Amino acid sequence: MTAVPGTPARAGPGKPAGPVGRGWAPTGPAGIDPSVRKTVEQIVQAVRDGNDAAIRTLLTDLAAVADTAALLYLRERLYATQ
DSSP: OOOOTTOOOOOOOTOOHHHHEEEOOOOOOOOHHHHHHHHHHHHHHHHTOOOOOHHHHHHHHHHHOOHHHHHHHHHHHHSOOO
């Protein structure tokens, strides 16, 4: 069996074969502007805090610059476990 770069040696049946790392990091998919990524993270925090006014304001800001990738990233972050 040939090792795949970025695959942990412990990967096997029932174990993830993803890249080795320290867990989730809010880097987002390539191609998303860092300011859009920051706005998405602020929206996620406002949702978790239940801050409706902030959610409305941030969604308005995001709508002005968002593309499909940004909206899919927002969806992914909102459904991610903490």
